[in-house]
Amino acid sequence: MGNVLLQYATVLMLSIFVGIEIIAKVPSILHTPLMSGSNAIHGVILVGSMLVLGSATTNLEEVLGFLAVILATLNVVGGFVVTDRMLEMFKAKPAKASKKDEVAS
Amino acid sequence: MSRETLIDLLYLVAATTFIVALKALGSPKRARQGNLLAAVGMVIAIVATFFKHIDGHPLHHVGLIILGMVIGLIVAVPAARLVQMTAMPQLVAIFNGVGGGAAALVSITEFSHIHATHPATYVTLEVLLGVLIGTVSFSGSAIAYAKLQELMTGRPVTYPGQQIFNALFGLGALALIVAILVSGATALLWVLLALSFILGIAFVLPIGGADVPVLISLLNSFTGLAVAASGFTLGSNLLIVAGTLVGASGILLTRLMSKAMGRSLANVLFSAFGSATTASSSGGADQRPVRSGSPEDAGILMGFASRVAIIPGYGLAVAQAQHVLRELAEELESKGIEVFYAIHPVAGRMPGHMNVLLAEANVPYEQLLELDEANSELQTADVALVVGANDTVNPAASDDKSSPIYGMPIIHADLAENVIFLKRSMRPGFAGIENELLYNPKTTLVFGDAKDTLTKLVAAVKAN
Numbered sequence: 001m002g003n004v005l006l007q008y009a010t011v012l013m014l015s016i017f018v019g020i021e022i023i024a025k026v027p028s029i030l031h032t033p034l035m036s037g038s039n040a041i042h043g044v045i046l047v048g049s050m051l052v053l054g055s056a057t058t059n060l061e062e063v064l065g066f067l068a069v070i071l072a073t074l075n076v077v078g079g080f081v082v083t084d085r086m087l088e089m090f091k092a093k094p095a096k097a098s099k100k101d102e103v104a105s
Numbered sequence: 106m107s108r109e110t111l112i113d114l115l116y117l118v119a120a121t122t123f124i125v126a127l128k129a130l131g132s133p134k135r136a137r138q139g140n141l142l143a144a145v146g147m148v149i150a151i152v153a154t155f156f157k158h159i160d161g162h163p164l165h166h167v168g169l170i171i172l173g174m175v176i177g178l179i180v181a182v183p184a185a186r187l188v189q190m191t192a193m194p195q196l197v198a199i200f201n202g203v204g205g206g207a208a209a210l211v212s213i214t215e216f217s218h219i220h221a222t223h224p225a226t227y228v229t230l231e232v233l234l235g236v237l238i239g240t241v242s243f244s245g246s247a248i249a250y251a252k253l254q255e256l257m258t259g260r261p262v263t264y265p266g267q268q269i270f271n272a273l274f275g276l277g278a279l280a281l282i283v284a285i286l287v288s289g290a291t292a293l294l295w296v297l298l299a300l301s302f303i304l305g306i307a308f309v310l311p312i313g314g315a316d317v318p319v320l321i322s323l324l325n326s327f328t329g330l331a332v333a334a335s336g337f338t339l340g341s342n343l344l345i346v347a348g349t350l351v352g353a354s355g356i357l358l359t360r361l362m363s364k365a366m367g368r369s370l371a372n373v374l375f376s377a378f379g380s381a382t383t384a385s386s387s388g389g390a391d392q393r394p395v396r397s398g399s400p401e402d403a404g405i406l407m408g409f410a411s412r413v414a415i416i417p418g419y420g421l422a423v424a425q426a427q428h429v430l431r432e433l434a435e436e437l438e439s440k441g442i443e444v445f446y447a448i449h450p451v452a453g454r455m456p457g458h459m460n461v462l463l464a465e466a467n468v469p470y471e472q473l474l475e476l477d478e479a480n481s482e483l484q485t486a487d488v489a490l491v492v493g494a495n496d497t498v499n500p501a502a503s504d505d506k507s508s509p510i511y512g513m514p515i516i517h518a519d520l521a522e523n524v525i526f527l528k529r530s531m532r533p534g535f536a537g538i539e540n541e542l543l544y545n546p547k548t549t550l551v552f553g554d555a556k557d558t559l560t561k562l563v564a565a566v567k568a569n
Contacts, residue, residue, distance in 0.1 A: 008336075008337055011342055011345050011346060012333065012337075012345055015345065015349035015350050016352075018124060018353075019349060019350040019351070019352065019357075020353050022131070023130075023131050023354045023358060026130075026358070028362075028451075029133070029450075029456065029457035029460045030131060030132075031358060031361065031362055031456035032197075032457045032458070032461075033136055034127075034136075034354075034358060035197065035321070035325055036193075037136075037140050038127060038350070038355060038358075039200055039204070039325050039328075039351075040147075041123050041126070041143055041147075041350065042204050042328050042347060042348055042351040044119075044123075044147065044150060044332065044347040044348070045211060045331075045344065045348075046207070047150050047344065048207075048332070048335045048336070049210070049211055050151070050154045050155070050170050051159065051164075052214040052218065052339075054159060054170065055159045055164075055218060056165065056214065057218065058217070061214050061217055061218055062166065062169070064210050064214040064217070065166075066166075067207075068207045068211050068214065069169075069170055069174060070173045070176050070177050071177075071204070071207035072207035073174045074177045074180060074181045074203045075200050075207060077181040078181035078182075078184060078196070078199075078200040079200050079201075079204075080143070080144045081182060081186060082188075082193065082196055082197060083140045084137065084140055085185065086193065
């Protein structure tokens with residue numbers, strides 16, 4: 001059991017450094033989409049929710065697990081859709097700028 | 106290859122997409138693909154989980170799982186698709202909160218499942234941390250949502266001895282965790298749940314105004330950590346990796362965001378920003394004379410300019426006036442007047458808010474200048490048009506050492522020859538601080554709804 005814990009701790013430590021390294025240089029206009037995108041990623045708790053509901057043996061566990069699945073689905077789905085909507089508008093910029101150029105020339 | 110190995114391999118693929126996605130989200134060009142990639146990784150992980158065996162059995166309650174997902178989908182998709190751009194920050198807050206709630210529930214459920222087998226102390230510790238952090242994130246996000254949605258005051262809520270109270274709540278939760286670990290009294294878990302819930306509310310109440318987005322970023326990071334804690338309990342590398350990534354990057358992002366406002370994170374979280382000064386400064390200040398004018402006056406002023414700087418803020422988003430604003434800019438340009446937009450990094454209620462809003466109105470990207478560039482260009486501008494901005498052009502941030510926003514970089518609208526300030530009323534802005542710029546002799550105030558006033562401005566510019 002101790003070995004398993006050590007393995008998880010290793011994964012934890014490496015993930016901390018990757019997480020910090022990955023966003024060290026982000027322009028401030030992308031702070032909000034980044035926050036929203038990572039919000040969607042922690043929706044992976046849905047996998048955990050499925051596992052606890054999938055192994056539930058008492059009524060209490062079933063109720064709690066079912067609630068967890070609903071909440072986690074809201075997190076995942078809402079998170080990705082909102083982020084996409086935000087970024088959709090960023091994408092529009094270069095396209096519109098080039099259209100502008102065509103009109104000008 | 107065995108079934109479980111294959112599933113673990115798919116989890117590894119999913120974890121990898123999350124890392125690549127987070128990296129891509131930091132670059133304007135690849136951000137959208139990054140988000141889609143993470144969504145694909147998520148679907149892979151979810152589908153793989155359906156085939157997982159637990160203790161040698163396939164997943165129970167598959168019907169219930171699917172039903173829960175369908176309910177979640179039916180609620181989340183319309184909410185996320187239909188909500189106004191101005192309401193985005195609170196939507197992020199609520200989706201974050203439910204994630205924290207789910208993490209806490211997973212920890213509790215798993216604990217209820219295994220506690221009869223007398224799990225090792227560290228397993229219990231992971232559960233308790235998951236419950237504590239997840240619940241704080243849940244109730245804290247709910248309050249942040251209520252503040253942004255204006256279901257309650259957006260201002261900091263303070264009372265005497267608040268810091269001490271909050272410290273006691275926090276220490277109480279930690280003491281309870283120790284007590285549960287030592288005594289093994291698992292019924293206390295429910296007490297911890299209740300205490301965490303109150304702690305989340307108490308922690309968030311004194312944070313208000315422009316600081317709420319920073320707070321949401323911090324709570325987002327908390328949810329990540331809660332997910333990582335459930336990952337330990339469930340023995341899932343995927344949850345540990347994804348949760349920790351979000352937790353670590355979230356803390357860093359929170360610090361970057363508070364830096365963009367010129368303040369430290371501790372200052373954002375614990376200073377009950379802007380609550381005290383409102384009372385002290387509003388008394389003497391509102392008697393002073395201001396110069397106000399009609400939209401026509403402002404139109405004439407702009408008609409004679411050769412360079413106009415537009416400084417947008419949250420009021421523009423509220424009035425949904427971005428399209429009229431672009432019309433005005435185009436009208437000015439057709440008269441040979443040069444126009445640029447001065448964008449403050451924290452203008453609006455989330456960083457990048459103005460960029461998103463103006464992009465929606467098809468404002469050319471190259472007209473948007475960031476803080477430093479905007480300030481050097483403002484020196485040669487004839488007119489600075491402030492639309493719905495307030496705190497981000499408040500000179501107190503650079504002049505008045507006693508001001509709570511002292512040290513925040515601002516857009517120096519007063520560098521321009523003239524300032525036209527579109528304002529709904531004399532009320533102070535989001536942070537609740539009096540704005541000296543309103544009383545500057547260079548400033549002409551035009552009162553009214555931003556969209557309305559801008560429409561009149563377009564007509565006025567057209568006419569002369």
